[in-house]
Amino acid sequence: MSSNYLICTGCQKEYPLDRIFPRCDNCFEPLEVRFVSTKKFITDKALFSRNILEHYAHFYPFSEIEQKLSLKEGFTPLIKADKLSQLLEIDNIYLKNETVNPTWSFKDRGTYVGVQHALSLGCDTIGTLSSGNMAVSVAAYGARAGLKTIILVSADIPSEKIGPILIYHPILIKVSGDYGQIYYDSLKIGRELGIYFLSSDVPFRVEGSKSIAFEICEQLDYKVPDYILIPTSSGGNGRGIIKGFLEFYEKGLITKLPQFICIQLAGCAPIYQAWINKEDSVSTIKNPVAIDNAIANPFPPSGKALLRLLRKFRGIVTTVSDEEALSGQLMLAREGIFAQPAASVSIAALQKLKAEGVINKESRCVAIITGAGIKYTGILEKHNFNVAASTLEELKDIIISKLAD
Ligand SMILES: [Zn+2]
Known part of the structure; x- marks a missing residue:
């Protein structure tokens, strides 16, 4: 095998980079990219001048990239959150604002890198299975690349999430049935029909997520934070972020690793359940009840691989x-x-972790803000916002009374 290859995160079996099927033939765990660069540093220090595959070219195994594909994904702001610091009594909180990506979520990084791989292999059809964010992202990049794009969504997807996918003209199919089974069937159908399914644990999608870690290191001038907080559903983004820090560490660009904190919603927390029960496998959550299905995958395909990483690197x-x-x-x-x-x-x-004494006042924390609220406005009804009303005659008095509240 050459120095660039795919490796199974479970049994370490190696595969060539031009493979589409994202899981191991031997143990069926997800694969990941191993790329050995002879160069130590990133291409230049000026953020924003290039896209992520150009800026971090020494960390990606592409000999050439399709220039027209990029929608300027990544290079998202790292915002210092002083009000939150005051409120939560944690001195340094930074927000990695992934909501400003082209389709308003972190998914664009992995879609961009994954579609580059698909194009390099000559694929003409891509697809995904998604509850919303990934569907929008793959539909957008599929349109941009001029590829036929199959989007599978679960039958219970909120209706307001459908239109923002359809605007990009994909072939959208609502599929009823067990979400975990749909995932495996989609891979099987993709293999049979030659469709590159860019699902959550595809190696090159995980490669996209690792650029989040690279950027955080650069934005903090290589002073690694104590904690990285990662909303976790299928587990692919967490794998990518951890992989990114590891690659910078191995290159000597950073001298320590942060502690990785994965967060799930209590109503659908299969990785958390496996974690506290000290199990290696992740069991499907039956009848999940969670407020936002963007973080409610009842059977996370990268669950086992993520658990292995979290156990190895002192995760939470x-x-x-x-x-x-x-x-x-x-x-x-x-x-x-x-x-x-x-x-x-x-x-x-x-x-929560500050109250539990896990995170202390002096901790430096980076919270990954994975997706925009504009994607799911129906949920805002839960907040019971107050709206004042006024006639023109009353307006000045009402403003004065509201300002005094
Ligand atoms: Zn394997």
């Missing part, structure tokens, strides 16, 4: 309730960021 897995996630959404809005509940669990977990 925790849960927050639906109510705490909604509270986190309101807290983030006070910093000017409108995140979806799935992304707001990072802030809810900061509050």
Whole structure:
């Protein structure tokens, strides 16, 4: 095998890079990319001048990239959240604001890198199985690349999430049945029909997520934070972020690793359940009840692989309730960021872990804000916002009384 290859995260079996099927033939665990660069440093120090595959070219196994594919994904802001620091009594909180990606979630990084791989293999059809964010992202990049795009969604997807997928003209199919089974069947059908299914644990999607870690290191001038808080559903993004820090560590660009905190919603927490029960496998959650299905995969395909990483690198897995996630959404809005509940669990977990004494006042924390609230406005009814009303005659008095509240 050459120095660039895919390796099974379970049994370490190696495969060539031009493989589409994302899992191991031997043990069926997800594969990941191994790429050995002879160069130590990133291509230049100027962020934003290039796209992620150009800027971090020495960490990706592409000999050439399709220039027209990029929608300027990644290079998202790292915002210091002083009001949250004051509120939660944690000195340094940073928000990695993934809501500003082209389709408003972190998924664009993995889609961009995955579609580059698909194009390099000459594929003309891509697809995904998604509850929302990934579907929008794959549909957008499929349109951009001029590829036929199959989007499978679960039958219970909220109706407001359908239109933002269809706007990009994919072939969209609502599939009823067990979500975990749909995932495996989609891989099988993809293999038979030659469709590159860019699902959550595809090696090159995970490669996209690792750029989140690279950027955080650069944005903090290589001073690694104590904690990285990662909303966790299928587990692919967490795998990518951890892989990114490991690659910078192995290259000597950083001198320590952060502690990785994965957060799930209590109503659908299969990785957390395996974590606290000290199990290696992840069991399917029957009848999950969670406020935002963007963080409610009942059978996370990368669950086992993520558990292995978290155990090896002193990770933490925790849960927050639906109510705490909604509270986190309101807290983030006070910093000017409108995140979806799935992304707001990072802030809810900061509050919880500080109260539990896991995170202390001096800790430096980076919360990954994975997706925008604009994706799921139906949920805002839960907040019971107050709206004042006025006639023109009363307006001045009402403003004065409201300002005094
Ligand atoms: Zn294997």
